[in-house]
Amino acid sequence: MRSDNIKKGLERAPHRSLLKAVGLTDEEMDLPFIGVVNSWNEVVPGHIHLDKLAEAVKAGIRMAGGVPFEFNTIGICDGIAMGHTGMKNSLPSRELIADSIELMVEAHQFDGMVMIPTCDKIVPGHLMAAGRLDIPTVVVTGGPMMPGIVGDEPRDVISLFEAVGARRSNKINDQDLKNLEDCSCCGAGSCAGLFTANTMGCVTEALGLSLPGCGTAHAVDAKKIRIAKQSGMKVIELMKNGITPHRIVTGDSLDNAIRVDMAIGGSTNTALHLPAIAAESGIELPLSRFDDISKETPHLINLRPGGDRYLIDFERAGGVPAIIQRLSEKLNLDVLTVTGKSLKENLDEYIIINPRANKEIIATLESPVHAEGGIAVLHGSLAPGGSVIKQTAVSRKMIKFSGAARVFDSEELAMKAIMGNNIKSGDCIIIRYEGPKGGPGMREMLSPTAAIAGMGLIDSVALITDGRFSGGTRGPCIGHVSPEAAEGGPIALVREGDIVEIDIPGRILDIKVSKEELDRRKKAWKPPAPRVTKGYLARYQKQVGSADKGAIFS
Structure with missing residues (x-):
């Protein structure tokens, strides 16, 4: 185990003493040390609940025979940073997040990681670090926010940004704006449409680095807690089997992730983040690849902002596994995932829980929303x-x-x-x-x-x-x-x-x-x-x- 570098042998008595100072026992010194990389903070709605997910992850690690060590990264809310000089700091934070994870993991020689990010630049920052470090890793994205209800209609943060222009041109009044302000963002989770955070959550799952169903499982859903526990258990299995991100993130799995991204109509920011993630695994991903795949991948679900559906609708319809099922003939199904199984094996286990929603919300290849991808x-x-x-x-x-x-x-x-x-x-x-x-x-x-x-x-x-x-x-x-x-x-x-x-x-x-x-x-x-x-x-x-x-x- 990598962690033997900090806990085994005569010369490591001072190191063991410091570890015992945080509560470790002699018995735990023989177990794998797993970093729980949490981006929880009290600023970002998408991250406000991640302390609870971390507890679930740590429980899973302990159940599987590992020792969890939680540490934090920074996390910026793009919505709060939007429209002023603060937004200059958002994309640069991606590099800083990746660097900080590298430093913590290398300094303390963890055997594996479970990563817990949610929002726009935090997810790619974590994934970049996963590729750079190449130790067994499972990613638990924090999940979408439920849409708010205003005027008997579902709303999200984009409703507010557009309402500013509507108020300026007197299309709505002050009370209309106040109602949207008070009720559109209704609690924990990443903003309720298919914006960058939720796109990256879906892409992470499609890439094979999250357990099936993780990308659209909502922040307030107990399903997310269960996935977090299972992810904690799974990382120990990956460690035992020598499965690391470089075995999962390949040219084929990146193509799969882009194809899923095109089919769901995801954020243009993936054209920045996926090449950066690929580069950390030693893979060049040119911008032209997005266009090539888009031209041959139909758009299958009409989510906000282009459509009127929300992530909760996508979740009801089956989430990323449902899109993978629709696209199966266009995907490389032999790629490895963090389940320890291939994408095909995962798909064989997929069950459509809500068949009517699946049929109504997700289009077919033969009758898509748009002929080309997002x-x-x-x-x-x-x-x-x-x-x-x-x-x-x-x-x-x-x-x-x-x-x-x-x-x-x-x-x-x-x-x-x-x-x-x-x-x-x-x-x-x-x-x-x-x-x-x-x-x-x-x-x-x-x-x-x-x-x-x-x-x-x-x-x-x-x-x-x-x-x-x-x-x-x-x-x-x-x-x-x-x-x-x-x-x-x-x-x-x-x-x-x-x-x-x-x-x-x-x-x-x-x-x-x-x-x-x-x-x-x-x-x-x-x-x-x-x-x-x-x-x-x-x-x-x-x-x-x-x-x-x-x-x-x-």
Whole structure:
């Protein structure tokens, strides 16, 4: 056992003494030491209940003959960080989380891990560490929040972001906004639609790193506690059988995860996180792979924000195993999972508990919601390195669009124009210098996109950025434009009034300006001064790479 390095032999008497100081017995010194990596805190709704899940995980580890050691990572709530300078810290936290887990596990030589993350950057940070460390690992994602009920309709946090725009344009009154504020987010769990947190929970399960059913089991459901206990027991089994993340995370399992992601219409942020997770297992995952798989994978369930279903509907319909069953002919079913069995063996054990919901909520390959999957990758003179859009959340009216550029060098400037009613139908909003380096931190643009939706402009205004979007964004919103403005990409050269062309089926994002003119503009362009000069973000800005490569450290 790895943990023998800290507990066996004459020279380890001081180490054993320190371990006994936290309550360990001589008998426990002979058992596997398992790190319980918990991102619990009192800030994030998706994490407020993870202390209870950790107790269940630890009970499972003890039942299986291991010794649990719980430690914590940081966790940022993207919703609370949204729309202000705090969002600069969200994506950079992913790298810090992975690094902190590596340091704790390596310093204390744990034999295995059970990871307990929930929200947007915390799940990928944990998965990156799992790949880097490659010790037996099971991931227990914390689960979705139940939708709130307002005006006799289910609601979620995106209802609030869009309501801000609706209130500004007098489509609702103050009491309507207050009712949404009080009741839309009703308790523990990640936001109730298929936004980034829940997308990553589903992707983690599809990748094989969580037990079946984990991705959609809700935070308030006792099912989640049972999965947590079973995960604690399972990690001991994985340790005994030598099953580590590198045996699970392969090119085939990554393809499976992307295919499930496309079928459920998940967040565009997976195009950042899965390449980063793959890189930690020594696998290159190009952005083009998302588009290739999307083109041949139909969209099978219409969840928020593109549709009107919530994660509770997906759970009732069977969750990720139900999607895997629908997609089985398109998946590699021989891949290994944390059950210790193949995906096919897991599927053979799957039981449809709610057959009517399964049939009504999840479409078939023959009659899908959309013929293609959730994400499209666009290239062109405005994004030679690529850009991403959640195409299943775009109205048919806007899958092809041409409009005059309205150029803003920060999210705040764009938001001021939107809330000041200075954006009109036919405009193409450009928000730049918000990429990984330029932000720094590649902020999400949910506040502007939700305001546009709330004002009723979602079918007539496009938004393009080198930043990124919340999984809750809907409409013709294109992010991850690469190269980013801070690196002198074409998005830095766009001027007010330039015509921008979007063709989603054709995968085109062009600026209708001649190459000669762009070359002249490029010669006159000067990189802006860094927005931060100290602290973690300054270090991050120096190390982070391009969005089309996963925004990982070089």
